[in-house]
Amino acid sequence: MNAAIIFVLLFALMLTGMPISISLGLTVLTFLFTMTNVPIESVALKLFTGIEKFEIMAIPFFILAGNFLTHGGVAKRMINFATSMIGHWHGGLGLAGVMACALFAAVSGSSPATVVAIGSLILPAMVAQGFPKGFGAGVITTAGALGILIPPSIAMVIFAVATNTSIGALFMAGLIPGIVLAMLLGLTTWYRARKFGYPRMKKATWGERWHAFRASAWGLLLVFIVLGGIYSGFFTPTEAAAVSAVYAFIIAVFVYKDMPLRRVGKVLLDSASMSAMLLYIITNAVLFSFLMTSEQVPQALTSWLLSMGLGPITFLLAVNILLLLAGNVMEPSSIILIMAPILFPVAVKLGIDPVHFGILIVVNMEVGMCHPPVGLNLYVASGITKMGITELTVAVWPWLATMLGFLMVVTYWPGLSLWLPKTLGMSW
């Protein structure tokens, strides 16, 4: 009963449009003052200690690293490299767009920023070559979402923090699904481009390819520093994040020279305020999940599921539907922070692997970024292309359908995510 009141109150507050962090916090306070005799001091303590974990500090560092490299110059290098490698196949620039998005998303970590950076450079070129506007928009909107699946991913760190799962294992587990999804989106692009006879590019020479690779390699090295560093035990995920931030700073300012030194203060400020926003949601979400646990909501949910005779298969289907619905109104980090602490204990009880569950949630979030009413990528793409949201939704569907199909594969084939970390001998 209490749990029902908590949820109704939370949703009512959220729908008024106030910040999610505030609605979480107010829900918890209301509950504490009216429905329970949990001493308020113990909650006050949570409020201060909620984010005092070194793992959480990976978030600000990764945001900082991403912001140093979220630059038009980096996007241009990624596009040149992708075009030189696969631009001569069916789909030409569109296909290269998928690859460029995957590469850029890996270093930048922000999906909307990827859509803007790659989209505003590659879309005009595609239109000039004779591609229909909707084709390019569909490619970039969906491929831009790859960022949260390909490590380093802030969404994964948030999941790890909310559920005490290993960040390193999640990163490794995301790598293969990320590459496979990029290939599937590319395949959809290739197939449609071949069917409609869209233009291709001239084949680049190996010299040109090497040249383009050298230019983009500095940025891509960041992914290897993070993954390699964590895997080899050279540093913890948070240290890896801090090192990658320093690396990104050196590359942006001294190697690529995209960023003058005086802009660094602004990047620091932007990253700090973005991190503070996330950390503020996390603080309040920690309170909320504390409340969920003290009300034994996950246990109640588990015993209800078991009494209904529902196994992991039905549960995972329900999780997917629930998350896709939540993706209709909320942005990814908040969904993960609110849902994961409730669903995760149930999943573990049903024998679902924690890391697999994390990857499944992240792929869900990706889908949510690409469909209306709140898919942020759609809004950003609509800003670039000047197409309406409805028109874009129609343009996006072949790739969105691909993503949904991929989501089903990820959901019911744990091996796809778990093979790499297991083969590398990681334990979690």
Place this chain on the structure above:
Amino acid sequence: MSKILNHLEEWIIATLMGAATVIIFVAVVHRYASGLSIPYIQDALIKINMSWAQEACIYMFVWMAKFGAAYGVRTGIHVGVDVLINQLGDKNRGRFIIFGLLAGAFFTGIVGTLGATFVWEIGHTEQVSADLEMPMWIVYLAVPLGSYLMCFRFLQVGWTFWKTGELPKHDHAHVEGIEDIKAEMVDPFHPAPVKSGGNA
């Protein structure tokens, strides 16, 4: 006065962000460099104690988070569920926005007060942090200070909105080196402004 506060706020959070990065980076470099057997340098490095780095980083980010959240209110970075209220007419949306801002001020006001009490109590104990041995009340001072500042920012934004109908809006898709493209972008996680004052 207000300008000084704004600059101080920005300066504090940007500095904390940068300094924490440098500290952790130096700690990592130090850990590996002191493992290299270079004569003299190794001995000198081993003498430097960097074990406080993690704790310093955590506390710096706690401070950054509290003040950054207040800065975020001023710049409109906090995300909400605005899909529904953005469908409403100006007048009704205005009411919801005012309600949301007041709720924010109310919540942060309560947290600030709880925090102040907590800091007051802990200030009368001898509690110090594990590595830095810093008095804990100084560490937790971030909570009342940051929350009260945030409360003030909510009221400030609410007042401006009431007078002009304008809201601060953060651009989540800004990319350096690319000229602004989203002239009329509406996004679903922030309320749209209203044309005249919120009291219209």
